[in-house]
Amino acid sequence: MVIIMHPEATQENIDEVVSVIKSRGLDAKIMIGEQQKIIGVIGDKAKFASVPVDAMKGVDHTVEISKSYKLASREFHPESSIIDVDGVKIGGAEPVIMAGPCAVESREQILEAAEIIKAGGAQFLRGGAYKPRTSPYSFQGLEVEGLKYLAEAREKTGLKIVTEVTTVEAIDHVEYYADMLQIGARNMQNFGLLKEVGKTGKPVLLKRGLAATLDEWLNAAEYIMSEGNPNVVFCERGIRTYETYTRNTLDLSAVSAIKHLSHLPIIVDPSHGTGKWRMVKPMSLAAIAAGADGLMMEMHPNPARALSDGNQSLTPEHYREVMTAVKKLSAFMREELD
Ligand code: PEP
Numbered sequence: 464m465v466i467i468m469h470p471e472a473t474q475e476n477i478d479e480v481v482s483v484i485k486s487r488g489l490d491a492k493i494m495i496g497e498q499q500k501i502i503g504v505i506g507d508k509a510k511f512a513s514v515p516v517d518a519m520k521g522v523d524h525t526v527e528i529s530k531s532y533k534l535a536s537r538e539f540h541p542e543s544s545i546i547d548v549d550g551v552k553i554g555g556a557e558p559v560i561m562a563g564p565c566a567v568e569s570r571e572q573i574l575e576a577a578e579i580i581k582a583g584g585a586q587f588l589r590g591g592a593y594k595p596r597t598s599p600y601s602f603q604g605l606e607v608e609g610l611k612y613l614a615e616a617r618e619k620t621g622l623k624i625v626t627e628v629t630t631v632e633a634i635d636h637v638e639y640y641a642d643m644l645q646i647g648a649r650n651m652q653n654f655g656l657l658k659e660v661g662k663t664g665k666p667v668l669l670k671r672g673l674a675a676t677l678d679e680w681l682n683a684a685e686y687i688m689s690e691g692n693p694n695v696v697f698c699e700r701g702i703r704t705y706e707t708y709t710r711n712t713l714d715l716s717a718v719s720a721i722k723h724l725s726h727l728p729i730i731v732d733p734s735h736g737t738g739k740w741r742m743v744k745p746m747s748l749a750a751i752a753a754g755a756d757g758l759m760m761e762m763h764p765n766p767a768r769a770l771s772d773g774n775q776s777l778t779p780e781h782y783r784e785v786m787t788a789v790k791k792l793s794a795f796m797r798e799e800l801d
C-alpha cells in the first residue's frame with residue numbers, strides 16, 4: 464500500500480502517519496519527490512486494514528500496489544532513481560559505460576585494458592576476479608589478487624570498478640576493493656547472496672538470469688532492497704531462447720518494460736547478449752535508442768589471447784569506434800529528441 468500525502472502536508476503530518484503505521488507492526492518508507500510526498504507501507508495487508516488513514520491529517524489518498532515487489536516498483540516510487548556510484552550517476556542524462564575484459568587475467572592485462580577504457584571515455588572498468596564458468600575446468604579467476612589489480616587500475620585511471628561476486632564468502636573482499644558489486648546471471652536467484660549484498664551499502668549491478676522473467680528479475684531486486692540497499696541497477700544480458708546463432712537473445716524490449724515497471728536504472732550488455740563482437744556496436748546503439756541508462760561491454764587488449772569470452776570481446780580499435788558512435792547517438796537524443 465502507498466499513502467499519497469497532500470502537496471501541502473507538513474513534516475509533522477508525515478511523522479504522525481509513520482508513527483501510526485509503525486505502532487501497528489508495519490514498516491514505512493518515506494519518499495519526498497519534487498511533485499509528491501509518498502509513504503510506502505511494508506508488511507501484512509491485513510494489519511493495514513485497521514489503520515484509519517482517512518482520519519489522518521495530510522493524507523490525500525492511498526494506492527494499492529498490485530505487484531509482489533514493492534520497493535523496486537514504479538507504483539511505489541514514481542520518480543526515476545539515479546544511482547550514484549561514488550560520483551558517477553547511473554540513470555541521469557548521460558549513458559554510463561562499463562567496459563573491460565571478461566576476466567582479470569594478469570596485472571599487465573588489466574592495467575593496459577584500463578588505460579584503453581579510460582581514453583575511450585567509459586566511466587567504469589569491468590573484469591571478473593571470480594568467474595562463474597560453465598565448466599569447472601575453465602579459468603576460474605584470480606580472486607583477491609585480481610581484485611587488487613582492479614583497485615590499482617582505479618588508482619591509475621580514476622575509473623570506477625564493477626566486478627562480480629559469486630559467493631557470500633567473497634562479499635567482504637569484493638566490497639572492499641570494488642565500487643559496485645555485480646550479481647551475475649547465474650546467481651540472479653541465489654537468494655542468500657542477494658540478501659547479503661542487500662546488507663552492504665554498495666551499489667549492485669543485477670544481471671538478468673539466463674531464463675528469468677521480468678517479474679522474477681524485479682523480485683530479485685526486491686530481495687536486495689528489502690535488506691536496506693536501495694542502490695540497484697538492472698543489466699539486460701540476453702536470455703535463453705531456441706535461437707543458437709547468438710549466445711543469448713538480447714531482449715531490448717526489457718529496457719522499456721523495466722522503465723515502466725520500476726524506477727531503477729537499466730543498462731544493457733550486448734557482449735553476453737549476443738556472444739559476437741560484431742554485434743556489439745549495432746546492439747549498443749539500439750540499446751541507447753531504446754532508452755538504456757548505459758552499457759556494459761567486453762573489451763580485451765588482445766581478444767585472440769583472451770582466457771574467456773574472446774569471441775565477444777571488442778579490440779581496442781573497435782571499442783573506440785563503438786564509443787564514438789554511442790556518444791554521437793546520445794548527444795543527438797539529448798539535443799534533438801528531448
Ligand atoms: C560477466 O559479466 O562476465 C558474466 C559472467 O556475465 P553474465 O553473468 O551475464 O553471464
Ligand code: MN
Pocket residue numbers: 565566735761771772
Ligand atoms: Mn564474459
